[in-house]
Amino acid sequence: HYLAINGDYTNLYPHVREGLDALQAKGLRLACVTNKPIALAMPLLEKMGLAQYFELVYGGDSLPKKKPDPYPLLKVCDDFDLPPARVVAIGDSSNDAQAARAAGCRVLTVPYGYNHGQSIQEVDSDGIVSTLLDAAHLISA
Template sequence: MFTHIKAAIIDLDGTMLDTAPDFLVAINRMRAEFSLAPLALETIKHFVGKGSENLIHRVLAVDYAEPQVAQHFDAAIDSYQRHYLSINGDYSTLYPDVIQGLQALRAKGLRLACVTNKPIAFTTPLLQKKGLSNYFDVVYGGDSLVRKKPDPLPLLQVCTDFDLPPAQVIAIGDSSNDAIAARAAGCPVLSVPYGYNHGEAIQNIDSDGIVETLLEAARLISLN
């Protein structure tokens, strides 16, 4: 059991939503504009998690050397963002027991924050579209603050917002980004095994445990 927990910080992509199919559509529509061949879903899953800039850089690097990546980057990210906004949430699905897990966390009296590296312009409408918005008191995207995960700043900002010490704020995510940020912030952290994690094994993450679902995470958390 995790005791004396008063709040939870939950990641979005790979933790609450399987958004890889959205990335697949937007990225391959962008690549078509550059006359590049489409990428496979599994390839794209390995690129997700460190923000849009890193994502597009890696997508371009499949075909281009570094000078060409830099040359095409601005046009590519503009194209990607345009396509992503047009389909945001259309192909993504909730992972099992996400709603039940959020309900259980709220029923225990925990305050909830969503902290993701997805740009806030994508994050807010996606949460609304999938019926998740009302569960969260605070939402930060990857461009909401001056630094994103794995930097601890977004998690520390949530602790400040909630007026809680990091030891009472648990982080839940699917990748090393979440665990590294939580460790640096002083927050306990749980990992889910079904997300992306840059193609690396979840067992290699330095977290306080692996939980199959958000509902299982809620069952492990105690206020006292």
């Protein structure tokens, strides 16, 4: 049932597409790492018109471990042939920040989305950005 309505009630947060455009314009390679099963994540990204932005998409069941374990982010670093210190994760939850920290990546958080009912201000990150477009302005290739 969920797959049948996946994305029907989903709206993009402000400046998501503009932020992804800006990140790509800087020549940055993008990956999506989610704990959502890949069978739900890919159709949702496609329905929202976002799949085209990501070279890699890892769902929660794509790899042996999922966030907050660092493995998915370390896999992205390996796939992109980048040291973790050159990678910035952008997330909306403590799971994202914990995974990034443990992997040795920088991490920016956004104040919207899913964070287990916890305030994003309580999460250990390198900064809070209002939108992905704001994040794009802070990140350089």
